[in-house]
Amino acid sequence: MSRLRRLIQASVDATKRALSGNLDDLMPPPERPIFSFNSKKELSKWHLYSDSEFGGLSSASLQITESENGVTSGIFSGNLSLDVTEGSKWNITRGGFCGMRSKKFDGFIDLDSYDTIAMKLKGDGRCYISTIYTENWVNSPGQMEDNSWQAFVYVPEGNWYITKIPLARYLPTWRGNVIDAELEMNPSRILGMSLSVNAEGGVPGARSGPGDFRVELDWIKALRTE
Numbered sequence: 001m002s003r004l005r006r007l008i009q010a011s012v013d014a015t016k017r018a019l020s021g022n023l024d025d026l027m028p029p030p031e032r033p034i035f036s037f038n039s040k041k042e043l044s045k046w047h048l049y050s051d052s053e054f055g056g057l058s059s060a061s062l063q064i065t066e067s068e069n070g071v072t073s074g075i076f077s078g079n080l081s082l083d084v085t086e087g088s089k090w091n092i093t094r095g096g097f098c099g100m101r102s103k104k105f106d107g108f109i110d111l112d113s114y115d116t117i118a119m120k121l122k123g124d125g126r127c128y129i130s131t132i133y134t135e136n137w138v139n140s141p142g143q144m145e146d147n148s149w150q151a152f153v154y155v156p157e158g159n160w161y162i163t164k165i166p167l168a169r170y171l172p173t174w175r176g177n178v179i180d181a182e183l184e185m186n187p188s189r190i191l192g193m194s195l196s197v198n199a200e201g202g203v204p205g206a207r208s209g210p211g212d213f214r215v216e217l218d219w220i221k222a223l224r225t226e
Contacts, residue, residue: 028113028224034193035102035220037074040064046100050078055088056095057081058199073122076100077214080199096210099196101131108135111167111222112188118164120218123155127202128195128215132170135189146192148173149185153195154203155215164223193220 050058060078082094130153133146149170172179199210
């Protein structure tokens, strides 16, 4: 469905709600929680991946911890290695990536009323990659992969930091490469999200290279800023 058609349908739905007297439903709340790393139950919503699936030697873990003052948070950490297992059946020459990906939502989540993804993080000075997965409508029908849209997230070292990423900043990608085409995300059909880190690349000034990584997560939300 095109964005114009979605806007028309949203207008029709809003008019119906107004006529039925449900005025509180006309405007969505300014923010929508997506993930909150406040209990160990959150671990069941995510799975980890790394280059170790393809013969690399990187490793990652995701834990829910409680601080001395009783505040819980998620810790995504591990080690990035450029080395690969000798004799691996996979034709890769170097490794260096890890990620945490949410399991698919029960259906879709509709963020069409929002324009920004916000995350509360405490990091290590590395640059991470935020990915949004949407229903497949960009790749060919024969490809079963979800569409992925990615944006860099620089996480300063030390204190808690709230990063805000406009949805318009997410670029369409396929297997880590930007698709060179004018495409538009469909925010009403979001299947899941991920946060990943590479040993190389990122934004200028960010820490990079092989070695340990660690980012602490409090929550992920969608915001309506306009």
